[in-house]
Amino acid sequence: MAALSLVSIRSDASISVRVYEAIRAAITATNLYEIDESSLRLDERELAGKLGVSRTPVREALVRLEHEELVVSFPRRGYFIARKSKAELLEIITVWAALESMAARLVALGASAGAIASLREIFATFDGHRIAANLDEYSDANLRFHQRIIELCGCETLRRTADGIMVHVRSIRHRTIGENERFTRSIVDHMHIIEALEARDADLAERLVRDHALALAAHVDANDHDL
Amino acid sequence: MAALSLVSIRSDASISVRVYEAIRAAITATNLYEIDESSLRLDERELAGKLGVSRTPVREALVRLEHEELVVSFPRRGYFIARKSKAELLEIITVWAALESMAARLVALGASAGAIASLREIFATFDGHRIAANLDEYSDANLRFHQRIIELCGCETLRRTADGIMVHVRSIRHRTIGENERFTRSIVDHMHIIEALEARDADLAERLVRDHALALAAHVDANDHDL
DNA sequence: GCTTGGTATATTGCATGCCAGAAACGAAAA
DNA sequence: TTTTCGTTTCTGGCATGCAATATACCAAGC
Numbered sequence: 316m317a318a319l320s321l322v323s324i325r326s327d328a329s330i331s332v333r334v335y336e337a338i339r340a341a342i343t344a345t346n347l348y349e350i351d352e353s354s355l356r357l358d359e360r361e362l363a364g365k366l367g368v369s370r371t372p373v374r375e376a377l378v379r380l381e382h383e384e385l386v387v388s389f390p391r392r393g394y395f396i397a398r399k400s401k402a403e404l405l406e407i408i409t410v411w412a413a414l415e416s417m418a419a420r421l422v423a424l425g426a427s428a429g430a431i432a433s434l435r436e437i438f439a440t441f442d443g444h445r446i447a448a449n450l451d452e453y454s455d456a457n458l459r460f461h462q463r464i465i466e467l468c469g470c471e472t473l474r475r476t477a478d479g480i481m482v483h484v485r486s487i488r489h490r491t492i493g494e495n496e497r498f499t500r501s502i503v504d505h506m507h508i509i510e511a512l513e514a515r516d517a518d519l520a521e522r523l524v525r526d527h528a529l530a531l532a533a534h535v536d537a538n539d540h541d542l
Numbered sequence: 543m544a545a546l547s548l549v550s551i552r553s554d555a556s557i558s559v560r561v562y563e564a565i566r567a568a569i570t571a572t573n574l575y576e577i578d579e580s581s582l583r584l585d586e587r588e589l590a591g592k593l594g595v596s597r598t599p600v601r602e603a604l605v606r607l608e609h610e611e612l613v614v615s616f617p618r619r620g621y622f623i624a625r626k627s628k629a630e631l632l633e634i635i636t637v638w639a640a641l642e643s644m645a646a647r648l649v650a651l652g653a654s655a656g657a658i659a660s661l662r663e664i665f666a667t668f669d670g671h672r673i674a675a676n677l678d679e680y681s682d683a684n685l686r687f688h689q690r691i692i693e694l695c696g697c698e699t700l701r702r703t704a705d706g707i708m709v710h711v712r713s714i715r716h717r718t719i720g721e722n723e724r725f726t727r728s729i730v731d732h733m734h735i736i737e738a739l740e741a742r743d744a745d746l747a748e749r750l751v752r753d754h755a756l757a758l759a760a761h762v763d764a765n766d767h768d769l
Numbered sequence: 770g771c772t773t774g775g776t777a778t779a780t781t782g783c784a785t786g787c788c789a790g791a792a793a794c795g796a797a798a799a
Numbered sequence: 800t801t802t803t804c805g806t807t808t809c810t811g812g813c814a815t816g817c818a819a820t821a822t823a824c825c826a827a828g829c
Binding site: 329331368369372375390391393 | 813
Binding site for chain 3: 800801802803804805806807808809810811812813814815816817818819820821822823824825826827828829
């Protein structure tokens with residue numbers, strides 16, 4: 316065969332997974348904790364109608380999302396976007412801490428120097444007062460940093476597992492970054508983590524990442540009473 | 543109202559979740575790596591027929607199982623029981639190590655003395671030569687030990703996350719426990735872990751649990767070529 | 770006014786039918 | 800003998816219909 320570099324056609328798009336992705340994206344883009352109760356409802360027919368498909372793929376998508384705990388179903392009553400209680404959010408951060416700290420260990424032991432350097436670049440454009448001025452932008456960088464550690468660890472299973480709870484962690488970090496000037500502490504922590512990774516100190520990197528995440532949990536526990 | 547202590551009726555049993563549980567139980571009870579390729583196939587109509595239901599709930603159950611990575615689907619070709627490659631098994635053990643070591647930390651910090659003592663009881667009936675004689679029985683105890691640490695940590699989200707990969711860890715541990723007299727090393731490790739928990743040494747318990755799991759990964763990597 | 774009971778409506782859960790795409794088979798050509 | 804092409808059959812993906820249950824609404828009784 317001629318040496319054509321063909322990219323897989325993969326319109327791959329079974330309708331049900333496209334529906335899944337569409338709903339997931341819509342939920343992810345929503346600030347779950349600032350919308351009113353009534354819009355948490357996910358009506359099968361309504362979704363099917365809006366997306367121009369039948370109810371079957373919508374139901375399959377909802378089943379997937381339920382397994383992912385992004386939605387909950389009440390038998391015979393329907394599907395609803397899942398809001399996590401404060402206790403559940405604390406648990407999620409704990410699991411995240413477990414996964415990201417293991418990822419940090421793996422990065423310290425195995426990632427290339429270039430990969431680790433890419434962590435530094437995420438914050439390259441920020442200095443002290445640029446953070447306060449562009450808090451949203453910094454919050455995004457912050458999330459990318461944590462996500463990137465998990466990507467770099469090279470463990471696909473770990474990445475997928477973390478991905479499942481990422482959406483919740485994202486909303487927590489976004490909520491809390493502005494509280495009590497946490498970002499000043501945050502940027503310092505991040506630099507220490509990067510330094511530990513550069514020094515290939517797996518134990519230290521692991522500990523720093525874990526403590527950084529658990530500090531977030533402690534902060535949420537102490538400060539966010541309205542969850 | 544009279545002070546009747548009523549328990550929820552929970553006939554709970556939507557057909558689709560019962561189908562899910564039935565298939566899941568069947569897969570879990572199978573030794574995935576000792577059956578031939580052809581029986582990995584999961585035929586929708588066949589399953590529906592055997593279970594006496596229509597294809598719809600079967601499909602929903604398969605979607606759930608796919609999300610759980612117990613089965614894989616090839617578009618337009620069907621669902622198959624998922625066999626993990628060796629690389630994937632190593633990743634799974636890594637994720638397990640992350641979760642169980644965090645659980646150990648939480649147990650050391652927060653579990654009751656009685657709870658920790660219950661870990662010791664799991665091995666109460668075993669001594670050195672009783673292990674070799676009843677390897678299957680010891681393997682079960684071994685699995686219960688690790689699962690129990692995760693239960694005792696009190697973090698439901700962590701437990702559910704671990705549950706999702708438990709089935710694979712189970713088969714790995716069961717496979718490998720007899721190799722190279724690993725059980726002698728295993729029982730010693732377990733005792734050290736229990737001692738660290740009793741001493742409330744969170745850092746040590748975490749480290750021991752992690753290293754115990756990662757040693758399993760290293761063993762699989764070195765010894766199980768036929769995966 | 771509040772509670773209780775009954776009816777209507779809406780929506781989910783499941784069954785089933787149809788169609789497109791993949792595998793399996795076989796025949797013909799190289 | 801091997802490969803290629805065409806046909807058949809089978810199976811999953813989706814649409815849709817039907818039945819059961821939950822909710823809403825309203826009327827009647829205390």
